[in-house]
Amino acid sequence: MTNKPTTTLLVNPVAGRGKCARRYPAAAQSLRDAGIPCDVVVSQYPGHIAEMSSDLAARGHGTVIVCGGDGTVNEVASGIAGTETAVGIIPLGISNNFAADLGIGKDIGDACKIIARRQTIKTDLIRVNEDKLIVGTGCLGFEAEAVAFANARRKDKSRANPLGFMGGVLNVFSFQPKTVELRFNATRYFGEVLVVTFSPQLSPVRESASDSNLPAEGLNVSIVQFMPKWKLIRLFSSIRKKGTPEQKGISLHRTRAVHVQSLGPVRLYADGDFVASTPFRLQVIPKHLTVIANLGPA
Numbered sequence: 001m002t003n004k005p006t007t008t009l010l011v012n013p014v015a016g017r018g019k020c021a022r023r024y025p026a027a028a029q030s031l032r033d034a035g036i037p038c039d040v041v042v043s044q045y046p047g048h049i050a051e052m053s054s055d056l057a058a059r060g061h062g063t064v065i066v067c068g069g070d071g072t073v074n075e076v077a078s079g080i081a082g083t084e085t086a087v088g089i090i091p092l093g094i095s096n097n098f099a100a101d102l103g104i105g106k107d108i109g110d111a112c113k114i115i116a117r118r119q120t121i122k123t124d125l126i127r128v129n130e131d132k133l134i135v136g137t138g139c140l141g142f143e144a145e146a147v148a149f150a151n152a153r154r155k156d157k158s159r160a161n162p163l164g165f166m167g168g169v170l171n172v173f174s175f176q177p178k179t180v181e182l183r184f185n186a187t188r189y190f191g192e193v194l195v196v197t198f199s200p201q202l203s204p205v206r207e208s209a210s211d212s213n214l215p216a217e218g219l220n221v222s223i224v225q226f227m228p229k230w231k232l233i234r235l236f237s238s239i240r241k242k243g244t245p246e247q248k249g250i251s252l253h254r255t256r257a258v259h260v261q262s263l264g265p266v267r268l269y270a271d272g273d274f275v276a277s278t279p280f281r282l283q284v285i286p287k288h289l290t291v292i293a294n295l296g297p298a
Contacts, residue, residue: 053079069093103294138270
């Protein structure tokens with residue numbers, strides 16, 4: 001009898017403030033219970049997961065499974081993008097937005113069952129300055145400052161951070177709008193913004209009728225202009241989602257590339273981490289990453 005090929009589970013032990021280190025043995029067992037024998041590799045240093053995933057793809061592995069959050073998924077993507085190797089996600093990070101977009105919740109057993117079904121789609125990625133990749137959503141302005149605040153507090157062990165990212169959101173009352181210029185599709189936007197988000201087209205997993213007036217493919221750009229801060233707080237959760245309805249002060253665009261510069265340096269954050277400072281260029285790479293998604297019963 002032929003044994004099933006073994007899959008590799010890549011683990012980021014610091015993801016989820018150490019939650020991943022505590023729970024990955026249960027994840028490995030759930031994979032085996034779902035009929036997926038796996039070897040476990042625990043990351044030893046920054047970039048290790050990218051190296052391992054690249055090596056596995058080069059050796060022809062059909063699937064790489066990652067245990068971590070958005071930043072860990074980004075590492076895997078940098079190693080397997082453009083190959084036929086698919087990534088399966090067990091979301092155990094602080095931010096698991098990309099997994100949620102794929103219909104994967106936080107229950108380990110359910111995530112392993114989704115991986116076992118191996119329903120795959122190809123998603124777009126965003127290239128930053130011909131260098132880094134963005135898997136999920138990039139942002140500048142207020143939202144980026146909130147991410148930076150949460151990251152700094154996590155790294156400072158001497159300071160409690162009970163609110164995490166939401167603690168950064170509370171800084172909206174002291175946030176000063178950024179003056180930026182965006183050029184795309186022969187369009188130029190110049191003015192003060194509170195938030196600009198950039199996201200690739202993902203998949204049929206989550207569709208929105210509000211996208212109907214935009215081209216079918218490309219990079220989503222949402223610009224939130226200066227507005228009273230109480231209104232921003234009310235809109236905050238919705239503007240982070242793809243397909244936000246267009247309204248006064250918020251404009252939605254779709255393009256293949258966008259150039260961004262600013263008066264003074266403005267930071268771009270994506271997948272939970274710092275990516276670049278202005279000026280920078282973003283370009284969509286269509287169908288460049290194969291992912292396992294929850295598309296319903298097989």
